[in-house]
Amino acid sequence: MADTHVRTRIAPSPTGVPHIGNTRTALFDYLLAKKYNGEFILRIEDTDQDRLVPGAIDKIYDIQKFLGLVPDEDPVVGGPVGPYIQTQRLDIYQQYVQELVNIGAAYYCFCSEERLEELHKKDQYAKYDRHCRNLSAEEIKTKLDSGAPFVIRAKIPETGFTVWHDLVQGKLSLPNTECDDKVLMKTNGIPTYHLASVIDDHLMNISHVIRGVEWMMSTPVHLFLYESLGWQPPILAHVPLILGPDKSKLSKRHGAKSVLGYAEDGYLPEAINNFLFYLGFSYQDNSALLTLDEMVNVFDEHKIQKQNAIFDIQKLNYLNSQWIKKLDSEEIFNRLKSFIPEEWQKEKDKVISIVNIAKERMYTLCDFVPASDYFFSSPAVDKKVVLEQSAHSEEETKKWFLSACNLIEKTAIFTSENLHQEFADLQKDSGFSPREAFMSLRVAISGRTVTPPLFDCFVILGKEETLKRLKSVFA
RNA sequence: GGUCCCGUCGUCUAGUGGUCUAGGACAUUUGGUUCUCAUCCAAAAGAUCGUGGGUUCGAUUCCCACCGGGAUCACCA
Numbered sequence: 193m194a195d196t197h198v199r200t201r202i203a204p205s206p207t208g209v210p211h212i213g214n215t216r217t218a219l220f221d222y223l224l225a226k227k228y229n230g231e232f233i234l235r236i237e238d239t240d241q242d243r244l245v246p247g248a249i250d251k252i253y254d255i256q257k258f259l260g261l262v263p264d265e266d267p268v269v270g271g272p273v274g275p276y277i278q279t280q281r282l283d284i285y286q287q288y289v290q291e292l293v294n295i296g297a298a299y300y301c302f303c304s305e306e307r308l309e310e311l312h313k314k315d316q317y318a319k320y321d322r323h324c325r326n327l328s329a330e331e332i333k334t335k336l337d338s339g340a341p342f343v344i345r346a347k348i349p350e351t352g353f354t355v356w357h358d359l360v361q362g363k364l365s366l367p368n369t370e371c372d373d374k375v376l377m378k379t380n381g382i383p384t385y386h387l388a389s390v391i392d393d394h395l396m397n398i399s400h401v402i403r404g405v406e407w408m409m410s411t412p413v414h415l416f417l418y419e420s421l422g423w424q425p426p427i428l429a430h431v432p433l434i435l436g437p438d439k440s441k442l443s444k445r446h447g448a449k450s451v452l453g454y455a456e457d458g459y460l461p462e463a464i465n466n467f468l469f470y471l472g473f474s475y476q477d478n479s480a481l482l483t484l485d486e487m488v489n490v491f492d493e494h495k496i497q498k499q500n501a502i503f504d505i506q507k508l509n510y511l512n513s514q515w516i517k518k519l520d521s522e523e524i525f526n527r528l529k530s531f532i533p534e535e536w537q538k539e540k541d542k543v544i545s546i547v548n549i550a551k552e553r554m555y556t557l558c559d560f561v562p563a564s565d566y567f568f569s570s571p572a573v574d575k576k577v578v579l580e581q582s583a584h585s586e587e588e589t590k591k592w593f594l595s596a597c598n599l600i601e602k603t604a605i606f607t608s609e610n611l612h613q614e615f616a617d618l619q620k621d622s623g624f625s626p627r628e629a630f631m632s633l634r635v636a637i638s639g640r641t642v643t644p645p646l647f648d649c650f651v652i653l654g655k656e657e658t659l660k661r662l663k664s665v666f667a
Numbered sequence: 668g669g670u671c672c673c674g675u676c677g678u679c680u681a682g683u684g685g686u687c688u689a690g691g692a693c694a695u696u697u698g699g700u701u702c703u704c705a706u707c708c709a710a711a712a713g714a715u716c717g718u719g720g721g722u723u724c725g726a727u728u729c730c731c732a733c734c735g736g737g738a739u740c741a742c743c744a
Contacts, residue, residue: 203744204744205743205744207743207744237744239743239744240743240744242743243743243744301742305742308741308742312741315668316668316740317668317669317740318740319740343742345742361671361672364671364672365671366670366671367669367670367671369669369670370669370670370671370739370740371740372740372741374741375741375742376742377742378742379742380742382742384741384742384743384744385743385744386744389744404738405671405672405673405737405738405739406738406739406744407738407739407744408671408672408738408739409670409671409738409739409740410739410740430672430738432672432673432737432738433737433738435736435737437677437678439736439737440736440737441737441738470679470680470692470693471679472679472680473679473680474679474680474681475680476691476692477680477681477691477692477693478679478680478681478691478692478693479679479691479692479693480692497673497679497680498672498673499672499673499674499736499737500672500673500736500737500738501678501679502677502678502679503678504677504678504679504693504694506678506693506694507678507679507692507693507694509693509694510692510693510694511693513706517706550705551706552705552706552707553704553705553706554705581703612702615702616702619702625702626701626702627702627703628702629702630702630703631702631703633702634702634703635703640703641703641704642703642704642705643703643704644703644704644705645701645702645703646702646703647702
């Protein structure tokens with residue numbers, strides 16, 4: 193197996209937007225493929241035509257693109273083993289399901305849905321009772337000729353165990369008696385997941401199938417199909433689930449969103465990738481900022497955890513804030529574009545200099561605008577708050593402001609360092625503590641008590657605007 | 668209910684039959700830096716390694732049972 197050419201795939205169903213767990217699986221697929229210089233493939237599994245969600249396919253592409261997990265082969269760019277959409281491969285499935293019937297690995301089933309429902313009414317956990325498993329050739333022919341609707345089911349062995357080595361779960365052994373005779377081909381002539389994925393994975397030369405543990409119990413069905421067709425099964429890796437803070441399956445209740453939702457909330461793809469990477473995986477101290485390429489280098493498929501992992505938004509926040517600090521401000525500006533008003537976008541240089549000083553106060557991209565709006569429009573300043581912060585009488589505070597304005601007016605070098613220097617001297621003789629002196633000015637120019645360093649703000653506002661705001665307090 | 672998987676600080680995890688009085692990161696708390704907040708730095712607290720039995724000179728590490736959590740049992744994927 194060591195010399196197997198690695199090809200991985202993600203196989204989303206366009207019945208909704210992939211959730212965060214699917215996306216982590218996609219990350220692992222991507223990392224594994226790239227680590228071994230293989231291919232990462234996207235195949236659309238649209239065999240459930242009844243539940244198609246319009247636009248879902250676009251979202252799938254959007255997620256991959258946003259995270260930089262770009263497939264080497266997919267329905268759009270194509271590839272040597274297409275088509276990559278299952279409903280375009282219906283004749284292929286038909287051919288193989290016929291073969292399965294011919295060799296006795298699958299059989300026609302004419303049971304009505306009512307009969308099946310009846311079975312489940314008696315026992316909610318009932319398996320198919322294999323009513324049609326041993327129909328005679330004549331019976332089948334008669335039914336077929338009469339045009340009776342049918343499905344084709346797998347003829348799973350009634351005894352024994354299915355054993356395989358799972359890349360993350362280790363040695364697994366499931367009793368065949370637990371397996372249902374799963375439907376392979378539905379009445380409408382469209383295959384189920386079980387049939388389609390096995391055929392496609394084989395035909396597309398997929399070497400590793402990474403999927404959620406929810407597929408573990410139906411693996412014997414898939415392995416039975418591989419064996420019946422005389423195919424070598426791929427390496428299987430069943431990865432654990434991502435749980436909500438209460439250890440139950442992550443759901444909308446926990447604010448679970450797709451990656452697109454996190455993008456809207458101002459999270460960077462780098463941070464999301466890192467977060468997903470560290471969830472159920474271990475590398476160094478699990479807090480290093482890694483690019484996709486770096487993750488490829490350090491990824492080890494044998495280190496994927498078996499336990500379910502709990503989604504911890506604090507860790508995501510941390511990673512996101514770190515990435516915001518790490519990326520240069522020009523880059524942050526580009527990411528910020530959809531988060532800031534149009535008027536701001538025209539003042540790129542100004543926004544970038546604000547980003548420079550606001551960066552370390554940001555957890556997400558959404559934090560930027562509410563924390564920086566006073567740079568673009570005059571804030572409402574409450575004189576009472578200014579006086580509160582100055583802790584001096586109005587008279588004295590007014591005097592302090594006056595001297596501050598004078599200093600600014602005659603300062604030739606309007607830089608943060610220089611202002612800091614000169615204001616330090618001024619403050620010493622003012623009778624105001626540093627806190628009183630600077631906080632009162634801060635409130636005067638911003639209308640708030642929390643801002644980046646005062647003199648950085650002065651510089652961004654400019655001499656004129658700073659003076660204007662300072663003077664207007666006691667005007 | 669049957670079957671299968673999992674169980675180390677709140678969270679993600681490291682780790683090994685004795686060096687573990689169990690290490691790191693995030694979160695929390697405190698201190699330092701400081702014009703605020705934040706950053707940054709330092710420190711503290713936090714896990715009798717799910718519980719109970721074995722095996723062993725010795726178990727968090729091996730075995731069993733139990734308990735807890737999860738998955739699955741569709742003409743959905």
